Amino acid sequence: METYKADVVIVGGGGAGLRAAIAVAESDPTLKIALVSKVYPMRSHTVAAEGGSAGVKQQTDSLEYHFNDTVGGGDWLCEQDVVEYFVAHCTEELTQLEHWGCPWSRTPDGHVNVRAFGGMKIERTWFAADKTGFHMLHTLFQTSIKYPAIKRFDEHFCVDLVVEDGRVQGVVAIEIATGEFTLVEARSVIIATGGAGRVFRENTNGGVVTGDGMALAYRHGVPLRDMEFVQYHPTCMPGTGLLFTEACRGEGGFLVNKDGYRYLQDYGLGPAEPLPRNKFMELGPRDRLSQAFWYEQQKGRTIEGPHGSVVHLDLRHLGEAKLRERLPQIYELAEQFLGVDPARTPIPVRPAVHYTMGGILVDGRCASPLPGLYAAGECSSVGIHGANRLGSNSLSELCVFGKVAGVEAARFAKSAGPGNSTSLQKQARAVEQRVMALKQKTGGNERIATLRKEMAQTMEDGCGIYRLAETMQKTCDKLDELKARFKNVNVEDKSSVWNTEWLLAIELEYQLDVAQTMAYSALHRRESRGAHQRLDGFEQRDDVNFLKHSQAHYVADGAPRIDYGPVKITKSQPGTRAYGAAGEKAEQERKASHG
Amino acid sequence: MAEKTIEIEVLRYHPEKDREPHRQVFEVPFTDDMSVLQGVQYIKDYLDGSLSFRWSCRMAICGSCGMMINGIPSLSCQTFLRDYYPARVRVEALSHFPIERDLVISMDGFIEKLESIQPYIIPKEPRTLEQGEYLQTPEQLDAYEQFSSCINCLLCYAACPQFGLNPDFVGPAAIALLHRYNVDSRDGAKAERMELVNSEEGVFNCTAVGYCSEVCPKHVDPANAVNQNKTNSAADYFLRFLAPKGGAK
Amino acid sequence: MSKRRPYVRSMDGWWRKNPYFVEYMIHEGTALFVAAYAGILLTGLLRLAQGEAAWNAWLSALQNPWYICFHLLALAALTYHTYTWFKIMPRTMPPVIVGGQRLSAWAITGSGLAVATAACFGLLAVVWGMAR
Amino acid sequence: MKQERKRSNAPIFWALFGAGGMLSALFGPMLVFITGLAVPLGLLLPADTMSYPHMLAFARNWLGKGFIFAIIALFLWHAAHRIFHSLHDIGIHAGTGAKLICYGLAMLGTVLAAYALLAIGF
Numbered sequence A: 001m002e003t004y005k006a007d008v009v010i011v012g013g014g015g016a017g018l019r020a021a022i023a024v025a026e027s028d029p030t031l032k033i034a035l036v037s038k039v040y041p042m043r044s045h046t047v048a049a050e051g052g053s054a055g056v057k058q059q060t061d062s063l064e065y066h067f068n069d070t071v072g073g074g075d076w077l078c079e080q081d082v083v084e085y086f087v088a089h090c091t092e093e094l095t096q097l098e099h100w101g102c103p104w105s106r107t108p109d110g111h112v113n114v115r116a117f118g119g120m121k122i123e124r125t126w127f128a129a130d131k132t133g134f135h136m137l138h139t140l141f142q143t144s145i146k147y148p149a150i151k152r153f154d155e156h157f158c159v160d161l162v163v164e165d166g167r168v169q170g171v172v173a174i175e176i177a178t179g180e181f182t183l184v185e186a187r188s189v190i191i192a193t194g195g196a197g198r199v200f201r202e203n204t205n206g207g208v209v210t211g212d213g214m215a216l217a218y219r220h221g222v223p224l225r226d227m228e229f230v231q232y233h234p235t236c237m238p239g240t241g242l243l244f245t246e247a248c249r250g251e252g253g254f255l256v257n258k259d260g261y262r263y264l265q266d267y268g269l270g271p272a273e274p275l276p277r278n279k280f281m282e283l284g285p286r287d288r289l290s291q292a293f294w295y296e297q298q299k300g301r302t303i304e305g306p307h308g309s310v311v312h313l314d315l316r317h318l319g320e321a322k323l324r325e326r327l328p329q330i331y332e333l334a335e336q337f338l339g340v341d342p343a344r345t346p347i348p349v350r351p352a353v354h355y356t357m358g359g360i361l362v363d364g365r366c367a368s369p370l371p372g373l374y375a376a377g378e379c380s381s382v383g384i385h386g387a388n389r390l391g392s393n394s395l396s397e398l399c400v401f402g403k404v405a406g407v408e409a410a411r412f413a414k415s416a417g418p419g420n421s422t423s424l425q426k427q428a429r430a431v432e433q434r435v436m437a438l439k440q441k442t443g444g445n446e447r448i449a450t451l452r453k454e455m456a457q458t459m460e461d462g463c464g465i466y467r468l469a470e471t472m473q474k475t476c477d478k479l480d481e482l483k484a485r486f487k488n489v490n491v492e493d494k495s496s497v498w499n500t501e502w503l504l505a506i507e508l509e510y511q512l513d514v515a516q517t518m519a520y521s522a523l524h525r526r527e528s529r530g531a532h533q534r535l536d537g538f539e540q541r542d543d544v545n546f547l548k549h550s551q552a553h554y555v556a557d558g559a560p561r562i563d564y565g566p567v568k569i570t571k572s573q574p575g576t577r578a579y580g581a582a583g584e585k586a587e588q589e590r591k592a593s594h595g
Numbered sequence B: 001m002a003e004k005t006i007e008i009e010v011l012r013y014h015p016e017k018d019r020e021p022h023r024q025v026f027e028v029p030f031t032d033d034m035s036v037l038q039g040v041q042y043i044k045d046y047l048d049g050s051l052s053f054r055w056s057c058r059m060a061i062c063g064s065c066g067m068m069i070n071g072i073p074s075l076s077c078q079t080f081l082r083d084y085y086p087a088r089v090r091v092e093a094l095s096h097f098p099i100e101r102d103l104v105i106s107m108d109g110f111i112e113k114l115e116s117i118q119p120y121i122i123p124k125e126p127r128t129l130e131q132g133e134y135l136q137t138p139e140q141l142d143a144y145e146q147f148s149s150c151i152n153c154l155l156c157y158a159a160c161p162q163f164g165l166n167p168d169f170v171g172p173a174a175i176a177l178l179h180r181y182n183v184d185s186r187d188g189a190k191a192e193r194m195e196l197v198n199s200e201e202g203v204f205n206c207t208a209v210g211y212c213s214e215v216c217p218k219h220v221d222p223a224n225a226v227n228q229n230k231t232n233s234a235a236d237y238f239l240r241f242l243a244p245k246g247g248a249k
Numbered sequence C: 001m002s003k004r005r006p007y008v009r010s011m012d013g014w015w016r017k018n019p020y021f022v023e024y025m026i027h028e029g030t031a032l033f034v035a036a037y038a039g040i041l042l043t044g045l046l047r048l049a050q051g052e053a054a055w056n057a058w059l060s061a062l063q064n065p066w067y068i069c070f071h072l073l074a075l076a077a078l079t080y081h082t083y084t085w086f087k088i089m090p091r092t093m094p095p096v097i098v099g100g101q102r103l104s105a106w107a108i109t110g111s112g113l114a115v116a117t118a119a120c121f122g123l124l125a126v127v128w129g130m131a132r
Numbered sequence D: 001m002k003q004e005r006k007r008s009n010a011p012i013f014w015a016l017f018g019a020g021g022m023l024s025a026l027f028g029p030m031l032v033f034i035t036g037l038a039v040p041l042g043l044l045l046p047a048d049t050m051s052y053p054h055m056l057a058f059a060r061n062w063l064g065k066g067f068i069f070a071i072i073a074l075f076l077w078h079a080a081h082r083i084f085h086s087l088h089d090i091g092i093h094a095g096t097g098a099k100l101i102c103y104g105l106a107m108l109g110t111v112l113a114a115y116a117l118l119a120i121g122f
């Protein structure tokens, strides 16, 4: 087996992983960095982010506002000290990207422009047309090329961490082009493998978003936190789940039901006005909008399409010129994939799974409980999203905490002693044998695609926008069954070069683990908060019993064990989460009571 | 009612088994909204698990799913079976690249080229974070934005016969990105990058076929970047004796 | 040992495989006519240097039907060259901004063609003027 | 990381190609029409348009000389460059050989044209 000795190894070449790699390189150019990614970095799913990235920019805005929006948006399940650090560093990080060449959209006088986003009080979302993630990712990737210390392992699939002496000391990866294994030794490891949205059926995520890194850490005893909180994005393409960015609404789009009625005003988000108003109507948070869709569907006021019920995203009044300028990609998506010209016809949309709020438990400095292991980006739970993420906070998170993870991992690497190569090698060979066995074994009769489909369906059934104990229990049972059936999975392809069937099987196993943590955490949370909404007698938020983070712990060959950890509250006591006119009133009252 | 089906013919190549590529036809259930990528995914999921190809985003932005579809370089996720039905669709790995396996091509050469163009800002005037952003007017942004939209899908390389004939040619996308940095108002390293433009691997391999821009799914117009740089390079070639510092070294 | 064995496809006959390339070869092929026509002009020039008899012999040779045929084809080829030359033009030049808007490709091609037409008829007028 | 790169000398040929291409695009069709069709067939233009005295006078004039030289030489360089590339395109990689023939002929034509124009006198 090939061995590469690095100081810091980063698994994941998305926004978070690249930002971390650059941070390590800048903090100490002598450190050797290995960047392992199962796809070329610019293919990572950060590329798909459309709308923008949050950072206080305008005179009228303040860090406090951004803090309040984030904590309230997260239904107070946020680590408030971490949020405070986060909002204080967003703008600096986005400016850094600007210096690296990111083509942010500009105002006529040459400053970076900002747009409105759901749940945000003031316009603070930096954007590069409607290809923000694309531009951020390519900027980071191309900038990373400047640093000779970063050695990339492109198209290398990470299959395990090596833990020795109670700390993580490297990773084992398959080179996809050859099917061969490499041990990357390192003194610290950063996981930045992104979310897990593909455990659900209809989702906005790319094929690579399979929760690998979460499963890797989890299997080594690191808890996954707040996994029950899965964000549904309200405006997605029926069938494929492809996203129409929130910026469509930020620019002034309407959501209407089959009667052409802006139904959000019936769900505490009104009054309906012709122009977009922050935190009102279409600019409410995603969980609320997705929930409103569900109710409309129950009331029979949605439109039936070939891929289920839809409502209409109406952009017609914005006019072709503005749509082409501000939302060019959305325009093309609608035209090509749906045959709809959004300047002339409303776009049919429905909610789909979009974002994994929970993830690998880390502290505010991105350190997990396992020494030497750090995590950043969507795979991590650093504590800023709580029960519901606000749109455009995630891209900023990649930069702010990607950097933190890089700096901290570099610091750890310099203080940690070298590992014992012989025993690391031995472990790596054991990993190789285990993973090869999956491919080499014969006689299996379960199709990968079938298991995957059943998993995705049961997740959608049990862990959808609204949840019931009974269906969640069914989902848990189904996942247990699928895990058992996975033992019998059949990998037809026994070859070495570009054996993607084998990789799909490994991913499926990761997904099943992650799906279990989601379903079991959901079942155990007997309240409604943010993206986790129940209809079986737990319709209210329950701060007495559940103002807590769930933590799912790995149990070999069994269901995860769920326990709870405290939530850090500093400045903002849990309050009513209100938007629209009610929200405005609540805020005024709050201001008044503060004197 | 019998389900509708469509035939997809795939160029298969397995380095461990085949001496050369061969064609294989699959029959796939057809619906109106299916992309070619979904067709190929169906094959992998239900007909032949050993079929290999790259994909991820399904929304024409990650750049991984490029294939020759009926001989034309295309993103398979935004090419729809309905445009061929009921005729058979022919799918093949992107032209001009070595085939690793089935529909997977070798990207190594392109990545080296990308690394060679210095695809990052080398600032004209360095600026600290405290000084805030560089000012850049919408017009200045417009000068390079189109070239920064390249998703590295490599369709343009599969379209460019000159790259097929000479794989050392830096090629359309890499030159478009090079140009993107050269014309960015924040950058000051044009002279350094011109060395590559001027070299034997540089722009003069291009004979203005123009098909690269024709197939580009993101309106980058790489042919424009390449051909503008012929003029730049020629100017540099002839004027280097006149300019005080001799133009590019 | 790596089992990778990338397969490189042959480029043979590439230009026959796509109508776009066939068109490319045709417009590249106009060069044959340009060369042949320049050759004829060069012969004429050499004849002119040799004196009146030689020149007149060249002039009358031009009346040979084969020459006429060739020139008909050459006229078509050069006209096509003119068209394709200006058609590619927008791809080869920096953006032209007029009144804050980028000039469209068709505007550039169109102006190129207009200029060429003007040049041709200007030339005809000059020749006509000089001959009178 | 940076390797030494050899500077291409293509700009010379490319510039000549471009100039010839532009000239032939602008005037080519009409020139062919005049010298190849109108005059031999006696169409449109006066019969003596290309008579010996006319042409001699034209070729002795500085402007005329320049025009004739530019047309012949640049057309040849334009064509040579394209033909050279097309040979490469259809898989005749004669390399230096083809290059010598194509550009060599253009060079020869250029020299001959210059010689003739000098021989014609002023």
Ligand SMILES: Cc1cc2nc3c(=O)[nH]c(=O)nc-3n(C[C@H](O)[C@H](O)[C@H](O)COP(=O)(O)OP(=O)(O)OC[C@H]3O[C@@H](n4cnc5c(N)ncnc54)[C@H](O)[C@@H]3O)c2cc1C
Residues within 6 Å of the ligand: A011, A012, A013, A014, A015, A016, A017, A036, A037, A038, A039, A040, A041, A044, A045, A046, A047, A048, A049, A050, A051, A052, A053, A054, A132, A133, A156, A157, A158, A159, A192, A193, A194, A195, A204, A205, A206, A208, A209, A212, A213, A243, A245, A354, A355, A376, A377, A378, A379, A391, A392, A393, A394, A395, A396, A398
């Ligand atoms: C359609 C869409 C639109 C979005 N729009 C916005 C928006 O407008 N604003 C906003 O703030 N957020 C948005 N988000 C969310 C945001 O884009 C993501 O949360 C974020 O990009 C995740 O980045 P990441 O770096 O954590 O992971 P990713 O970009 O997903 O990268 C994961 C990396 O890990 C690697 N990897 C994974 N598993 C392995 C393995 N086993 N071995 C090796 N490598 C591995 C992958 O190759 C990849 O490089 C959007 C998300 C989607 C899906």
Ligand code: SF4
Residues within 6 Å of the ligand: B149, B150, B151, B152, B153, B154, B155, B156, B157, B172, B173, B176, B212, B215, B216, B217, B218, B219, B220, B221, B222
């Ligand atoms: S220039 Fe266009 S075709 Fe070429 S790689 Fe970039 S996006 Fe793809």
Ligand code: F3S
Residues within 6 Å of the ligand: B159, B160, B161, B162, B163, B171, B172, B205, B206, B207, B208, B209, B210, B211, B212, B213, B222, B223, B226
């Ligand atoms: S197709 Fe190739 S030859 Fe030039 S114009 Fe495009 S790079």
Ligand code: FES
Residues within 6 Å of the ligand: B055, B056, B057, B058, B059, B060, B061, B062, B063, B064, B065, B066, B075, B076, B077, B078
């Ligand atoms: S799958 Fe990403 S571009 Fe097609």
